[in-house]
Amino acid sequence: MEKQYFGTDKNGNEIFKYTLTDEKGNSLSVLNYGATIQSLIITDKNGVKKDVVLGFDNLPQYESTENRTCFGAVCGRVANRIANGEFWIEGEKYTLAKNNGPHCLHGGTDGFDKKFFDLTDAEEDYMTFSTFSMDGEENFPGNLSLSVKYTFKNGLLMIEYLATTTATCPVNITNHSYFNLDGKGDILGHKLQLNSSFYIPVDDTTLATGIVTAVDGTEFDFRQEKVMGPAILSWAGKQPSAKGIDHHFFCDSAISEYRKFGTLTASDD
Structure with missing residues (x-):
């Protein structure tokens, strides 16, 4: 594993880029800022290396509050939107930051995409990052401990999350990578197949x-x-405010088993 200094965040934490490289020269780079996937370089069928995820080259762009893209970051405590920035648990109302119009997005103003993560374990084909969220942080109840393990070998990436809390609390963790399998341009020519017969519309x-x-x-x-x-x-054309397809899709297979959900294919493949 390679370790490279990436900058110092606004809280004085040193941020590093950690890179795993497999035998074929494919590589995965992750920051300990937001446990963010900064690059994923894959060799295509023609032997050309392409960075297939969007990412920034410097820390200030990730820290920016004006353009919160969450490129490649871990999102939480709750990824996506919580309606009207509020929820109820056991008869108690919790009010959150409304950082996306009337809603709370990706855990609030300082979600996990802005947090410092410790590198707690690493070998030649995996690395694990951990962080801690205190009771009341962004007004969520309970202490929360989170570990994120990235395993990368033979050009395959697997992400595993483990979160534990000391109180009943909504938790919905995800990675927020934007993929472009062409490595450049737009993704309008990409081909997608999903094993999904149902979805949830958005307003x-x-x-x-x-x-x-x-x-x-x-x-x-x-x-x-x-x-x-x-x-x-x-x-x-139907919803001009939309910035693309931003919907939940249901997997057709049984929820109790690992299953293939879909396939995304590059425009030129």
């Missing part, structure tokens, strides 16, 4: 409505592989 604030809806006859029917561009542009 004009991109909040999930909670209404489970069949994909039949919609832009969101990817059960058979198709080019993404027409679906993205069609949806944008």
